[in-house]
Amino acid sequence: MKSEVFNEMKLPSLTGVELLKIRRSRIFWILLIPAVMMWFPSAMNANVNFIMNTYEVSPEYNYFIQGYMGMAWFMIPATLIICGVLLNQTESSGRGLLKCLSLPVSPARICLAKFLIMVLLTFEQLILSIAAYYGSAVIASKLYEYDFILPFPYVCRAASLIYLAALPMASAYWMISICIRTPIFSVGLGLASVVPSVLMLNTEIWYCYPMDYPFYILMTEYGKIAPEVFDTRVQLFPLLPIAIGVTLLCLAISCLRYGKAERR
Numbered sequence: 193m194k195s196e197v198f199n200e201m202k203l204p205s206l207t208g209v210e211l212l213k214i215r216r217s218r219i220f221w222i223l224l225i226p227a228v229m230m231w232f233p234s235a236m237n238a239n240v241n242f243i244m245n246t247y248e249v250s251p252e253y254n255y256f257i258q259g260y261m262g263m264a265w266f267m268i269p270a271t272l273i274i275c276g277v278l279l280n281q282t283e284s285s286g287r288g289l290l291k292c293l294s295l296p297v298s299p300a301r302i303c304l305a306k307f308l309i310m311v312l313l314t315f316e317q318l319i320l321s322i323a324a325y326y327g328s329a330v331i332a333s334k335l336y337e338y339d340f341i342l343p344f345p346y347v348c349r350a351a352s353l354i355y356l357a358a359l360p361m362a363s364a365y366w367m368i369s370i371c372i373r374t375p376i377f378s379v380g381l382g383l384a385s386v387v388p389s390v391l392m393l394n395t396e397i398w399y400c401y402p403m404d405y406p407f408y409i410l411m412t413e414y415g416k417i418a419p420e421v422f423d424t425r426v427q428l429f430p431l432l433p434i435a436i437g438v439t440l441l442c443l444a445i446s447c448l449r450y451g452k453a454e455r456r
Contacts, residue, residue: 206297206305213282214309222274223317226267230321231328234259238332238340252340253417255332256325256347257410263321264354264406266386268314272362273382275313276369279306300447307366307443314362318355322347350413357405360435363442364402370446399431402438 234255241251241258249257325347329340365382372378389403393411398404408431415422 203301203305206301207308210305210309223271224320226271227320227324230262230267231259231324235328235331239336249418252342255340256342257414260410264410268358268406269386272365273379275310276365277375277378280369299451303447303450310362310366314355318351322351353409354406357409360402360439363439367442367446370449399434
């Protein structure tokens with residue numbers, strides 16, 4: 193009877209189980225801290241946005257772009273790296289993974305359920321970053337008597353595109369967390385991959401490097417208010433097919449490798 197119940201467990205049910213596992217974890221604080229770290233200093237130093245730059249970007253737009261630059265380049269990748277490792281370590285104690293794999297449930301399905309939790313956490317950080325932006329913009333507006341607050345539809349659209357572009361990168365970091373079982377090496381490799389992302393963006397093959405995608409989307413938004421800075425068009429080809437291919441490839445490798453050592 194138990195075997196039939198577990199066999200009938202679909203991906204949404206497994207995702208719900210994985211969500212319960214992290215309910216009492218500290219992952220929420222891992223998502224909240226980067227948002228506060230990026231936006232609170234921005235509010236305290238918002239006066240630097242009044243300095244006219246070469247492209248004459250208005251202070252409120254410059255405030256938004258500069259704040260999300262730190263998120264797109266480092267904070268989003270860093271939180272994805274750490275969340276991936278933590279999700280992969282939820283059964284590390286008491287031979288939990290071995291017990292989990294002993295159940296009549298496909299390891300690939302468990303792997304995909306955990307990745308869906310990673311996607312949900314990315315969405316959660318999107319909400320937190322938008323909330324942190326508006327909180328800091330309100331503080332900055334009161335401190336410097338200037339309206340730094342941008343329209344809600346614009347902020348939601350721009351931030352959502354940045355986080356949507358982070359999903360192929362999330363699949364790559366999830367694959368790394370599974371293939372490299374030692375957490376410190378997995379985190380180290382992930383953080384090392386963040387460093388060359390801006391440099392790769394200036395090459396002709398930038399679209400082959402998924403860590404570039406969030407920063408690329410942000411720069412296209414920058415290009416809309418300062419055309420001299422960056423091309424305002426999102427190059428869907430070859431970006432979109434390669435992004436989909438990278439995501440599927442990383443997930444396929446993750447599913448094949450998940451729990452392989454324990455199944456021997």
